Amino acid sequence: METKNNWKAWLYLVPVIILMAIFTFFPIINTIFVSFTENYNYLNGSFTGFTFNNYIDILTPFISGGGPGSTFEAVVQIALPNTLLLTVITVPLSIIIALAIAIGLNSIKFFQRIFQTIFFLPYVTNSIAIGMVFAVIFDTDYGIFNFLFGLDGHPWVALSPSAIVAGKTINYWSAVFAVSFYIIWNSLAYKILIFLSGLQNIDKQYYEAAQVDGAGKLKTIWKVTIPLLSPQILYITITSFIGAFKEYNSVIGMFGTEGGAFDASTGPRNLTTVVYYIYDQISGGKVHYASAAAVVLFIIILIFTWLQFKVSKKRVHY
Amino acid sequence: MEKRYNDLELVLKSESLSTETKERVSKIGRITSLIFIYIFLIFVAILVIFPFYWMLITSLKTGAEIQSLQPTFWPEIIRWENYSDALHRLDFGTLLGNTIFVGIVETIGTLLTTIFAAFAFARLEFKGKDALFSLLLATMMIPGEMMVISNYTSVSLLGLTTSHGGKLAAIILPFMVSVFYIYLLRQNFKQIPNELYLAAKVDGKSDWSFLWKVMVPLASPTLITIFILKLMGAWNSYVWPNLIASGDESVFLITNGLRSSFNVTADYDEYGIQMAATVVVTVPLLLLFIIFRKYIMKGVGRAGIKG
Numbered sequence: 001m002e003t004k005n006n007w008k009a010w011l012y013l014v015p016v017i018i019l020m021a022i023f024t025f026f027p028i029i030n031t032i033f034v035s036f037t038e039n040y041n042y043l044n045g046s047f048t049g050f051t052f053n054n055y056i057d058i059l060t061p062f063i064s065g066g067g068p069g070s071t072f073e074a075v076v077q078i079a080l081p082n083t084l085l086l087t088v089i090t091v092p093l094s095i096i097i098a099l100a101i102a103i104g105l106n107s108i109k110f111f112q113r114i115f116q117t118i119f120f121l122p123y124v125t126n127s128i129a130i131g132m133v134f135a136v137i138f139d140t141d142y143g144i145f146n147f148l149f150g151l152d153g154h155p156w157v158a159l160s161p162s163a164i165v166a167g168k169t170i171n172y173w174s175a176v177f178a179v180s181f182y183i184i185w186n187s188l189a190y191k192i193l194i195f196l197s198g199l200q201n202i203d204k205q206y207y208e209a210a211q212v213d214g215a216g217k218l219k220t221i222w223k224v225t226i227p228l229l230s231p232q233i234l235y236i237t238i239t240s241f242i243g244a245f246k247e248y249n250s251v252i253g254m255f256g257t258e259g260g261a262f263d264a265s266t267g268p269r270n271l272t273t274v275v276y277y278i279y280d281q282i283s284g285g286k287v288h289y290a291s292a293a294a295v296v297l298f299i300i301i302l303i304f305t306w307l308q309f310k311v312s313k314k315r316v317h318y
Numbered sequence: 319m320e321k322r323y324n325d326l327e328l329v330l331k332s333e334s335l336s337t338e339t340k341e342r343v344s345k346i347g348r349i350t351s352l353i354f355i356y357i358f359l360i361f362v363a364i365l366v367i368f369p370f371y372w373m374l375i376t377s378l379k380t381g382a383e384i385q386s387l388q389p390t391f392w393p394e395i396i397r398w399e400n401y402s403d404a405l406h407r408l409d410f411g412t413l414l415g416n417t418i419f420v421g422i423v424e425t426i427g428t429l430l431t432t433i434f435a436a437f438a439f440a441r442l443e444f445k446g447k448d449a450l451f452s453l454l455l456a457t458m459m460i461p462g463e464m465m466v467i468s469n470y471t472s473v474s475l476l477g478l479t480t481s482h483g484g485k486l487a488a489i490i491l492p493f494m495v496s497v498f499y500i501y502l503l504r505q506n507f508k509q510i511p512n513e514l515y516l517a518a519k520v521d522g523k524s525d526w527s528f529l530w531k532v533m534v535p536l537a538s539p540t541l542i543t544i545f546i547l548k549l550m551g552a553w554n555s556y557v558w559p560n561l562i563a564s565g566d567e568s569v570f571l572i573t574n575g576l577r578s579s580f581n582v583t584a585d586y587d588e589y590g591i592q593m594a595a596t597v598v599v600t601v602p603l604l605l606l607f608i609i610f611r612k613y614i615m616k617g618v619g620r621a622g623i624k625g
Contacts, residue, residue, distance in 0.1 A: 009442035012434040023492040027468030124607040129596040133373040
């Protein structure tokens with residue numbers, strides 16, 4: 001029976017294999033290949049030779065000179081720091097907040113369903129559209145955020161005409177705060193859902209045992225809930241790190257297609273991220289730079305994921 | 319004897335008292351912590367809902383009201399024209415048509431490839447099955463940006479970026495396969511007892527009819543989940559269609575239209591129109607969510623349990 005099935009089984013797989021060969025496997029190899037080519041022309045696939053210069057150019061100042069507007073500045077001084085900063089801020093904060101919400105949700109009986117549904121709403125929204133809403137909330141002159149916190153005319157996202165007249169600039173850290181706020185708001189839904197379904201699968205016996213031992217509430221959370229939830233926490237940590245390294249839509253949603261323009265004295269000039277840089281280079285026709293940057297991003301993600309597995313080996317209880 | 323009995327009673331009494339108070343204290347503690355939990359959850363719920371609320375009321379305000387120094391939490395004068403202006407600005411008919419076309423074709427294509435592949439991986443035996451499946455799963459680790467670059471080159475080399483139909487095909491084709499959904503459906507197919515398969519074999523049914531008559535109906539909740547999530551994905555997709563369109567508005571999807579029609583400006587009459595446009599883009603998703611809440615949350619949640 002097994003041999004009889006053989007060729008038929010492959011027949012079922014033909015669509016997937018063809019599509020993935022063209023749009024998944026070939027591009028992975030090709031991107032690595034293109035990242036080592038010189039003068040690659042994406043329109044006809046021609047190039048003049050092989051080189052390490054794409055990597056040298058985006059990672060060091062030796063070729064571009066490293067001044068304003070150079071490749072080095074765009075990647076190493078703007079895109080990479082922005083991406084790392086957003087990752088380091090949003091990933092731990094959103095995980096801790098989501099955990100607190102999930103534990104809270106798990107310990108109530110009434111309205112649990114309603115809360116759960118409300119908290120899930122950001123997941124089913126368009127991140128560009130809601131990014132635009134946050135830009136309005138963080139408006140300089142008439143934004144509700146400034147009004148509620150009594151911050152008269154503080155620019156977060158874009159400068160209003162009156163702010164330009166007043167000679168104001170957007171402080172880099174203000175922009176980072178606003179976009180982090182949005183990213184965390186947007187990313188809680190998925191994490192709460194995963195944590196809550198993990199919590200609901202924990203055997204009640206563990207809690208009863210902790211109660212018999214006289215453990216307090218916080219101690220029970222720390223010694224029972226968190227360890228038993230560690231597989232979900234690891235999963236969420238890894239996926240959110242990967243997601244944060246690929247941050248793009250939230251920046252585009254809030255700051256528009258230019259990534260904003262900020263006071264350079266307080267940090268990078270704009271909030272463009274690594275993925276932003278990659279897409280920018282593709283639309284600009286410089287596919288070899290985009291490829292090199294994508295390979296660098298992939299390696300960073302690989303290292304981080306590997307590190308997290310290493311660290312978690314001792315801490316995660318399956 | 320009498321005295322001893324009294325002592326015993328006293329001891330019993332004092333003990334029962336202390337357990338009573340203990341219980342009362344722990345009950346008060348439980349209630350106060352519950353109150354704190356509810357306050358915390360209500361606070362977060364307000365934070366989550368607020369942007370939706372603000373979007374909605376701003377979409378109905380006049381420019382003058384948006385610019386009032388005292389923000390209003392309900393529009394004083396409702397300006398419905400924001401919506402007609404927004405729809406006009408967005409070229410809504412074209413955007414909606416493109417998005418629905420791309421969404422439906424992508425979703426049906428994905429469902430077909432997923433059903434076939436999941437069936438092969440769950441039920442059929444062939445050489446290299448495990449190796450191939452692991453290879454597919456491994457691709458989930460690789461950031462999509464690695465593929466986007468070469469895919470852009472590929473579709474231009476295939477000549478898909480010169481015509482209207484070609485561009486739509488270029489937007490759809492790379493998204494007709496999803497390894498994650500293959501994984502999800504394979505798990506589901508595997509839960510269907512093998513006895514059913516063997517019985518169908520005895521009845522002389524082919525694999526093909528077994529797949530469509532037994533497995534697909536049994537897995538329909540998972541298939542509905544995939545259908546909805548995929549449709550929502552098409553509604554939200556921005557990057558790839560934006561690259562393919564590269565400014566050609568006739569193939570824009572809804573999100574591309576939204577972002578390119580409104581840029582970050584501080585023209586306050588614009589804000590109402592802009593928010594009306596975001597309402598138009600957001601509401602269909604919310605409706606879909608309310609109708610299919612169970613499928614969506616189950617489908618999304620399943621990823622974590624297995625992870």
